[in-house]
Amino acid sequence: MAHIGERATLTILREQPFGLFLDAGDELGEVLLPRREMPVKWHVGGEVDVFLYHDSEDRPVATMKHPKVMPGDFAYLEVLAVTGVGAFLDWGLPKDLLLPFREQKERLEVGKSYVVHVHVDPASGRIVATRRLNKFLNQTKPDYKEGQEVELMLYGKTELGYKAIIEGKHSGVLFANEVFRRLRAGEKTKGYVVQARPDGKIDLSLYPPGRARIDDLETRIEDELKQRGGFWALSDSSPAEEIHKALGVSKKAFKQATGALFKKRKIALSDEGMRLVE
Structure with a gap:
């Protein structure tokens, strides 16, 4: 049975000057697919995939177009x-x-x-x-795991940070002191679950947690050094704003990554910058 707000494959019943009539079942009856929406090839008894909604006269109508958003999203x-x-x-x-x-x-x-x-x-x-x-946000306790990668849609800002819809279901917060780039409402981005609290609140991050985050940053720094010929005038002494502008991370995360690279003897550090070790 076909329903408003869904896509359905319907049978073509007949043609009229203003379009094709489709069999939408007992609930909606015969539904018009306007002539401007008709497929190039069709025949009575054939099928067509359509989306069902109401026209300006509040009558059920079909379209072959895909809406930008489906009901429920x-x-x-x-x-x-x-x-x-x-x-x-x-x-x-x-x-x-x-x-x-x-x-x-x-x-x-x-x-x-x-x-x-x-x-x-x-x-x-x-x-x-x-x-x-x-x-329309799920208020039940989520089953996300710490460090789980999730899809986010930003939808608001509070004193704490930015509110995000998680996987189209739950709401979470990206804390302002952990965000190092400009965010806007409606933006879709990848994120990570930091903590799913018993009260249902979810803390989020734009970066992989723990070791995974530092490993990723180490790789980025090494790649950048190679592109720069082995030297980069960025160091622990650089202002936090300069580090964020270059890598989009906090000074703390930068120091963790460069410290790890130094211990692995992959780079040499000085106040002037860092250099790849041959």
């Missing part, structure tokens, strides 16, 4: 218009996606993008967006 979408009923977002389909006023947390501006959750409203059956993200 979070996305970073641009506001195209603000009207008396809410904001309309660009999600890649002919009919823009409604973000009702009741689902907004702040005044939205045309041309700006925001992180939203997209879902089928159980009351109306329509696909809508919301800025009230916490309602």
Whole structure:
């Protein structure tokens, strides 16, 4: 059975001047695939893969296009218009996606993008967006392991740091004193679980924890030294800002990596910089 907000493979029933009618089952009945959406080759009784949503007349309609976000997921979408009923977002389909006023947390501006959750409203059956993200984030205790690599989407900032959606399910925090580059809402990036607390809160990092992080940084420093002919005017005496600009890491992490390379007799250190050992 086909449902609004899902992709489905439907049978072509007949052609009309304005498009093809598809069999969407008992719940939706016959659904129109507009002529502008029709495939080049088709025949009555054949099948077509479509996404189901509502048109501007609030009728179920099919499209062969893929929306930028599927219902049930979070996305970073641009506001195209603000009207008396809410904001309309660009999600890649002919009919823009409604973000009702009741689902907004702040005044939205045309041309700006925001992180939203997209879902089928159980009351109306329509696909809508919301800025009230916490309602759709998993509040149960997570089973992430320390050091686990995860996919993040940044969605807000607090006094502690940056809030991120983890694997499209949970919320976590990247602490500000552990972030050494500019982050923005909607940005997707790889991250690592530092700690999953019993209360469900999750601490995150942009860098591999422990030894793995230092190993990665050692390799980067060695590669950079080789590209620079064996010498780099960067040292433990360099300002933290200069180290961060060069490698995107804290001075502490830099000193750990260079110290490890020195102990392995791979580099020589001085106040002027570091040099590869032949």
